Structures are given as structure tokens and as C-alpha cells.
Amino acid sequence: MKGKWSVLPVIGLFLAALVLGGCGQGLSGAITVGGSTTVQPLAAKWAEAFEANNPEVEITVQGGGSSAGVKGCAQGTFDIGAASRELKASETSDYPDLVVTHVAADGVAIVINPSNNIISDLTLEEIKGIFATGSNDTWTVINREEGSGTREVFEKKVMAGMEVASNSEFLPSNGAVKQKVAATANAIGYISLGYVDSSVKALNIDGVACNEANCVDGSYPVTRYLNFITKGEPEGLGKEFIDFCLSQEGQELAVEEGYISVK
Amino acid sequence: MSFNPKLTQKLAWGFIWAAGIITVLVLLFIIGYVLTKGMPAISREFLFTEPQGGLSGEGGISSCIVSTLWLIATTMVILTPLGIGAAIYLAEYAPDNRFTHLIRYSVELLAGVPSIVFGLFGFAVFVLALHFSYSILAGALTLVCLLLPFLMRSTEEAMKAVPQSQREAALALGATKWQTITHVSLPSALPGIITGVILCIGGVVAESACLYVTMGGSSGMPTSFLSGGRTLAVHVFYLAMETNALDKALATGTVLIILILIINFITRRLSLRFQAKLRGET
Amino acid sequence: MSRYFIDRISRHIVSIFGIIAFLILVLIFIFILKESLPALQGIGIGDILFGSKWYPSHEAFGILTMLAGSVVATLLALVISVPLALGCAVFLAEVAPPRVRQITRPAVELLVGIPSVVYGLVGMIILCPLIARLSGTGSGSSVLAAAVVLAIMALPTISSISEDSLHAVPAQYREGALALGATRWQTIHHVLLPSARRGITAAIVLGTGRAIGETMAMVMVIGNSPIFPTNIFAPARTLTGNIAVEIASATGMHESVLFVTGLVLFILVMLINSIGLIAYRRQAS
Numbered sequence: 051m052k053g054k055w056s057v058l059p060v061i062g063l064f065l066a067a068l069v070l071g072g073c074g075q076g077l078s079g080a081i082t083v084g085g086s087t088t089v090q091p092l093a094a095k096w097a098e099a100f101e102a103n104n105p106e107v108e109i110t111v112q113g114g115g116s117s118a119g120v121k122g123c124a125q126g127t128f129d130i131g132a133a134s135r136e137l138k139a140s141e142t143s144d145y146p147d148l149v150v151t152h153v154a155a156d157g158v159a160i161v162i163n164p165s166n167n168i169i170s171d172l173t174l175e176e177i178k179g180i181f182a183t184g185s186n187d188t189w190t191v192i193n194r195e196e197g198s199g200t201r202e203v204f205e206k207k208v209m210a211g212m213e214v215a216s217n218s219e220f221l222p223s224n225g226a227v228k229q230k231v232a233a234t235a236n237a238i239g240y241i242s243l244g245y246v247d248s249s250v251k252a253l254n255i256d257g258v259a260c261n262e263a264n265c266v267d268g269s270y271p272v273t274r275y276l277n278f279i280t281k282g283e284p285e286g287l288g289k290e291f292i293d294f295c296l297s298q299e300g301q302e303l304a305v306e307e308g309y310i311s312v313k
Numbered sequence: 314m315s316f317n318p319k320l321t322q323k324l325a326w327g328f329i330w331a332a333g334i335i336t337v338l339v340l341l342f343i344i345g346y347v348l349t350k351g352m353p354a355i356s357r358e359f360l361f362t363e364p365q366g367g368l369s370g371e372g373g374i375s376s377c378i379v380s381t382l383w384l385i386a387t388t389m390v391i392l393t394p395l396g397i398g399a400a401i402y403l404a405e406y407a408p409d410n411r412f413t414h415l416i417r418y419s420v421e422l423l424a425g426v427p428s429i430v431f432g433l434f435g436f437a438v439f440v441l442a443l444h445f446s447y448s449i450l451a452g453a454l455t456l457v458c459l460l461l462p463f464l465m466r467s468t469e470e471a472m473k474a475v476p477q478s479q480r481e482a483a484l485a486l487g488a489t490k491w492q493t494i495t496h497v498s499l500p501s502a503l504p505g506i507i508t509g510v511i512l513c514i515g516g517v518v519a520e521s522a523c524l525y526v527t528m529g530g531s532s533g534m535p536t537s538f539l540s541g542g543r544t545l546a547v548h549v550f551y552l553a554m555e556t557n558a559l560d561k562a563l564a565t566g567t568v569l570i571i572l573i574l575i576i577n578f579i580t581r582r583l584s585l586r587f588q589a590k591l592r593g594e595t
Numbered sequence: 596m597s598r599y600f601i602d603r604i605s606r607h608i609v610s611i612f613g614i615i616a617f618l619i620l621v622l623i624f625i626f627i628l629k630e631s632l633p634a635l636q637g638i639g640i641g642d643i644l645f646g647s648k649w650y651p652s653h654e655a656f657g658i659l660t661m662l663a664g665s666v667v668a669t670l671l672a673l674v675i676s677v678p679l680a681l682g683c684a685v686f687l688a689e690v691a692p693p694r695v696r697q698i699t700r701p702a703v704e705l706l707v708g709i710p711s712v713v714y715g716l717v718g719m720i721i722l723c724p725l726i727a728r729l730s731g732t733g734s735g736s737s738v739l740a741a742a743v744v745l746a747i748m749a750l751p752t753i754s755s756i757s758e759d760s761l762h763a764v765p766a767q768y769r770e771g772a773l774a775l776g777a778t779r780w781q782t783i784h785h786v787l788l789p790s791a792r793r794g795i796t797a798a799i800v801l802g803t804g805r806a807i808g809e810t811m812a813m814v815m816v817i818g819n820s821p822i823f824p825t826n827i828f829a830p831a832r833t834l835t836g837n838i839a840v841e842i843a844s845a846t847g848m849h850e851s852v853l854f855v856t857g858l859v860l861f862i863l864v865m866l867i868n869s870i871g872l873i874a875y876r877r878q879a880s
Contacts, residue, residue, distance in 0.1 A: 082446065110531045196650075197844025216649065219736055234735075321778075321781075343714070395615065398611075402613030407613065416616075431623070432838070491605040553715070569709075581701070
């Protein structure tokens with residue numbers, strides 16, 4: 051019997067080492083960033099670069115949606131929550147200790163299938179009409195799920211309080227919307243500027259193209275900040291990581307990925 | 314019978330042949346489609362590099378394979394003793410009373426509950442309340458809840474199939490109840506029990522819904538059972554929904570089908586052995 | 596240590612395992628019920644169950660459209676798969692040459708274990724574009740695509756269990772009927788199928804339960820629109836898909852309503868099983 055019990059301290063030490071391993075000197079340890087699928091690819095790039103600078107650090111990046119980022123951060127699932135929108139009033143009242151840091155900016159592009167070469171420009175009113183009507187013979191409308199930051203921004207700036215029609219498809223991420231629009235001839239959807247590539251066609255709104263310059267000078271109407279959310283002021287490894295994202299190197303990476311610098 | 318029996322016989326035969334052939338062809342077509350489209354994309358590189366994550370769909374599936382293995386290990390380490398222990402209790406010890414009936418009833422009841430409902434539970438309890446976050450551990454514990462009813466039932470059935478006379482013979486020879494179980498019931502029921510365990514592994518491999526909400530879906534290489542991850546099945550979902558790398562999705566599907574084939578082959582072998590053993594041919 | 600001591604200890608250990616297992620199972624049910632309470636009290640079961648508008652950010656929490664989506668997709672799937680699966684079961688059990696059986700039987704059994712995402716994937720790649728072309732508009736994400744995917748998923752389950760129960764019918768029944776001059780179809784129709792009815796019922800119940808609980812494949816092909824499934828070429832949403840897509844970001848009342856959605860699924864499956872059980876008992880008597 052005695053022989054068996056003598057393993058216990060070893061296991062104890064092992065567990066202690068696991069726990070303490072996270073609080074070593076210098077930059078080491080692991081954090082999880084999760085939430086907005088808009089921020090996800092950018093956060094993954096930042097994590098990769100940050101890990102390259104600090105080999106002892108491990109940063110896990112997950113999706114889930116902006117609301118999932120806020121909720122996850124507030125409830126401790128994520129060390130840093132990612133959201134592509136500002137906090138809602140209900141969130142600030144439910145979780146008063148959340149701190150928001152703007153880490154990049156982004157436009158929401160209205161995208162259609164590239165085979166649709168008749169339309170390249172719509173007015174804000176027309177877009178609003180299409181999304182309030184939903185899918186019909188002219189359009190297959192692709193929406194985002196409840197809780198998406200991109201949808202929240204779209205509803206606020208394009209729909210202006212009007213509801214998007216239930217009669218449209220609801221997909222759980224920017225990638226899924228882009229994929230669906232790319233595969234469906236008469237589809238229309240909205241995705242983060244950072245996701246736009248040749249597989250979809252971004253529309254001009256009232257003649258203004260969705261690109262970096264127009265988002266920065268404010269002539270393109272559908273823009274937002276991308277945020278990192280922490281419980282209390284960022285500290286430790288989380289702070290180091292956010293500082294890196296805001297550094298010149300971090301912001302250059304953001305622009306490279308198709309997002310907009312906040313500096 | 315107002316119809317001509319010969320005519321109905323012909324019509325019915327036509328339908329049965331058609332149904333048989335259509336069913337088999339449809340199923341073979343699906344498997345064939347996935348295998349033929351997926352096979353060419355499988356290479357050493359595909360199996361041994363990490364997915365790039367994000368939207369490109371570039372890269373391989375190494376971290377998904379590792380996540381799947383971690384998940385199988387973590388799930389089975391908890392599930393196997395719990396499920397088999399509980400089944401031994403039900404099969405050998407439980408008195409024939411209300412409480413035992415209640416246990417059996419709840420096992421029956423939960424065996425049919427959709428996996429996403431377990432996912433809901435796992436998300437709220439393991440991910441949030443117990444702070445395991447999105448992790449392999451949270452996924453594994455959810456799967457334990459999902460598969461427990463199945464393993465308990467299959468183990469209990471295997472043990473019940475062992476003839477009572479064998480147990481009585483052991484007890485008559487002065488063996489304690491526990492000796493009877495470990496030396497008589499368990500060995501005879503073992504192939505049946507292992508079949509159940511392997512089917513559970515198949516269940517882990519095939520499951521996607523309750524892992525989608527408990528494991529987080531990060532495509533990185535897991536470093537412990539507290540890291541998040543995505544299994545092969547969940548990876549198929551992400552590839553199909555978010556990327557245009559459909560060939561990689563089909564290749565991952567092919568790997569899944571091959572895994573299920575292997576699991577199917579092993580269980581088939583074992584259940585043949587179990588039947589032989591019960592007939593006393595070992 | 597004496598073997599009697601081990602015996603006593605072991606008895607306690609397995610009893611504890613039995614009780615833990617039971618507690619886990621009870622806990623799941625109680626927990627889902629508890630999490631549902633805020634919505635059941637705050638919104639009311641009537642407004643959730645019979646509300647046809649789902650717009651959580653605007654305080655609209657009706658799940659009737661998804662309940663309809665789940666039920667319609669499942670029923671449609673059964674209409675497609677039950678005749679085919681039974682035909683296939685009879686084919687394999689009674690009609691097919693032994694050679695054919697030897698190959699197809701294991702193949703059909705193998706298909707029971709294929710992950711549902713693989714069926715969803717094939718549905719997305721082949722079925723949806725086909726349906727989009729047929730209907731002339733849209734992306735092909737539709738009730739029809741969902742039903743066909745569910746039907747194909749249910750086929751192997753229903754077929755292989757039905758075949759087993761056909762096999763279990765004693766050979767004398769078959770021989771007796773044939774000796775009385777019945778045709779083979781009359782034998783199957785009047786003797787074999789009625790004798791195997793209990794197993795076939797169980798197979799259909801199992802297939803239905805699986806179909807209604809399927810999640811990821813549905814998210815992939817049904818389009819997730821919270822509208823009534825009035826047109827099989829238009830999208831809809833299932834109860835399962837609603838949970839999977841929204842649970843990560845839901846808070847407060849919205850989260851609680853998702854637990855109610857889970858509860859409804861739970862009850863739906865129990866209902867299906869009870870109907871199956873009643874049918875099963877009636878046939879037994």
C-alpha cells in the first residue's frame with residue numbers, strides 16, 4: 051500500500067508545476083483570445099507574430115461572435131474578449147468592470163456574387179429595403195446570427211432601427227457569409243472589409259467604395275472599431291499582447307490584413 | 314384480396330428490388346463520392362501539418378487528429394470506469410426495487426436525447442460554471458454525459474447475457490460475489506463490453522454538435538486537456554462552412570470514414586467472438 | 596487483505612458508480628429545467644412556444660417556426676426514407692441473393708456510424724446546388740435539402756434494425772405460409788412484416804429521434820431562417836440549429852430561451868419514444 055501512496059507527492063508536484071508554469075518570469079504563459087469572427091483572423095496574425103517574438107508564450111484564438119467575446123470575457127472563458135462593436139448598455143450594466151480597447155478599425159462591406167455585373171452601386175435606402183424584404187426571386191439575402199457584432203453594426207448604421215427580415219439565411223460567421231455569397235449567383239450579404247477578396251464583389255454605397263481611405267475619412271458610412279475587452283484594465287501577459295497589437299508593427303499587420311489602423 | 318396475387322407479387326417484387334438497389338446505390342454513391350474526391354488530397358503533408366486556421370483552408374489536419382486523440386483519451390478514461398462500474402452495479406448488485414427501476418428508466422430516457430442538448434448542459438456547466446473554458450476537458454465531460462447511457466446499457470446487456478448458472482457455480486464453490494464477477498461474469502462478458510467501449514470511441518469520433526459548443530474550435534495544436542481544439546468532424550464543418558477548400562473537407566471526411574471503417578471492423582470481429590464465447594466455443 | 600474485505604469494498608465502489616451515473620443523468624435534466632425557468636416565468640411558455648417571431652435583440656422569443664422546421668423536415672425525411680428502408684430491409688432479408696447480401700449488409704451497417712457532418716458536407720456540395728437549379732433561385736439551402744440529408748442519414752439505421760427483426764421471424768412462419776400456397780409477397784405482407792412489426796416500429800422511432808436531434812448537418816443545409824417551412828424550396832431553421840448557432844453569444848433571457856428550446860427538444864424526443872412504446876405494446880398484445 052505504502053508504495054502506491056508515495057506517488058501522490060509526485061503527482062502533487064506535477065500539478066503544482068503545471069499551475070506555476072503559467073506564472074514564470076519574463077514573457078511566458080498562455081492566454082485565450084476569443085469572440086468576434088471579424089477580429090479572429092487579425093488576432094490570429096497578431097498572436098503568430100507575438101509568439102514569434104516570445105517563444106514561451108502561447109496565445110489561443112477562437113471565434114464565436116462578438117457577444118460570445120463579451121460574455122466569455124466577463125465569465126472568464128476568454129482572457130481577452132474580441133468584439134467588432136461597442137459594448138451594449140445591457141452589457142455595461144451587467145458587467146461594469148469590462149474595459150474596452152480599440153485595437154483596429156474596420157468597414158462593413160456589402161458584398162454580392164462577382165457574376166452579378168449589373169449592380170455595383172446601391173444607395174443606403176436600397177440596401178435597407180433589400181434586407182428588410184428578405185430573400186425573393188431577385189435576391190438571396192444572407193444575414194448574420196443573433197449576437198454577431200457585424201450584424202449589430204449593420205443594423206445600426208444601415209437598417210437604422212428597422213429589422214432585418216427573418217426571411218433570409220442566417221449564418222454563424224463572416225467566413226460562412228462570404229462562402230455563401232461566393233457560391234450563390236443572386237446573393238447579397240455583408241462582411242468585414244478584412245474578409246473581402248476576389249471571390250466576392252464589394253458594392254459602393256451611394257457611390258463611395260468600401261476601402262481604407264473612405265473608411266478613414268468617414269465618407270463610407272458603415273464603419274466600426276474592433277475591440278479587445280478585458281476584465282478590468284489589461285495587465286500581465288494580456289497587457290503585453292494588447293500593447294503589441296497597438297504598436298507600429300501590430301498596426302502594420304492590421305493594414306496588411308485589410309483592416310484599418312487606429313493610430 | 315381483390316387484386317390478382319400474381320400481379321401484386323410482381324409489383325411488390327419490383328418495388329422491393331428498386332428500394333434495395335436505390336438504397337444501396339445512394340449510400341455507396343455517398344461513400345464513393347467522398348472517398349474518390351477526398352483520397353487524392355490526402356498526403357503525408359496533409360496528415361502532418363497544422364491547418365492554417367482562418368479562412369484560407371490551407372494546411373493539413375495534424376492538430377485536428379491530435380485533438381481527436383486527446384478527446385478520445387480524456388473521454389474514455391472517465392467514461393469507461395464510470396459506465397462499466399455503474400453497469401456492474403445494475404447487473405449484479407442492484408436490488409429489484411423502485412430506485413433501480415428509476416435508474417434504468419433515466420438511462421433509457423437519456424439515451425435518445427439529442428447531443429446538442431447535452432452540449433447546452435456542457436457549455437453552461439463545464440465551460441462556464443466550472444471555468445474549464447472551451448477545452449478538451451469540457452468537451453470530454455460533455456461526451457461522458459452523452460455516452461454514459463449507451464455504455465451502461467450495452468455493458469449491462471453483455472453481462473446479463475452470461476448464463477446465471479455460471480455465476481451460481483462459482484458462488485457454490487465458495488467464491489465471493491466480487492470474485493464471481495471478476496472471474497466469471499466479466500471475462501465472459503468482456504468482448505461484449507469492449508464492443509460497447511469501441512462503439513463509444515466511434516461516437517466520440519463522429520460527434521460534432523456538442524463539441525462545437527464546448528471545445529471552441531481553435532485550430533492550433535492542443536498542449537494539454539485544458540487547451541481548446543477542434544476534432545476532425547468539427548473541422549469538416551468549419552472547412553465546409555467557412556472556406557472554399559471543399560477538397561480538404563472531403564479529404565478530412567475520408568479520414569473520418571476510414572476511422573469508422575476500422576472501428577466497425579474491430580467491433581464486428583469482437584461481437585463474433587462474443588457470440589462464440591457465449592456458445593462456449595473458446 | 597481478505598477477499599471478503601475486497602468483496603465489501605468493491606460492492607461499495609460499484610454502488611457509488613451506479614449512483615454517480617444516476618445523479619449525472621438527473622442533474623442534466625434538473626439543470627436544463629432550472630436554466631429554463633427565467634424564460635418560462637418572464638416570457639411565458641405560451642409566448643415562447645406559440646410565438647412565430649424570433650428576434651432576440653428586439654425581445655421576440657417565439658420558437659414556433661423552428662418547432663415547425665424540425666417537425667416538417669423530420670416528417671418529410673420519414674416519408675422519403677421509411678418506404679425505401681423497409682423495402683431495402685425486405686430486399687436484404689428475403690429477396691437478395693446471398694452474395695449480394697454478404698456485401699451490402701455490412702456496408703449498410705457501416706453507414707450507421709458515419710459522422711453526420713459528412714452527410715451534411717455531401718448535401719452542401721451536391722444537393723444544394725441541384726435544388727438551387729431546380730427552383731431557379733436562392734442558394735439551395737432549404738427544407739428539402741435538410742429532409743433529403745436526414746432521410747439518407749436515417750436509411751441505414753431504419754433498414755438495418757428492420758432487417759434484423761425480419762431475420763428473427765421463425766422460419767416455420769414463412770414455410771407455413773408458402774406451403775399454404777401464398778405467393779412470396781403475400782407471405783411477406785401478411786406473415787413476415789406483421790411478425791416483425793415491433794422491431795420495425797423500434798427502428799422507425801430510433802430513426803425519427805436521430806433525425807429530430809441532428810444539428811450540424813442541419814446548420815449546413817437548411818439556411819437557418821426563422822420562418823415557417825411553407826415552401827420546401829425555401830430555408831427554415833431547426834430547434835437544434837438554433838441552439839448551436841446562438842448559445843455562445845446568448846445572455847440573460849435569450850440564453851434562458853435557448854434552454855427552453857433544449858427542453859422542448861427533450862420533450863419532443865420523449866414524446867416520440869412514448870408513441871413508439873405505445874405502438875410497440877399494442878402490437879405485443
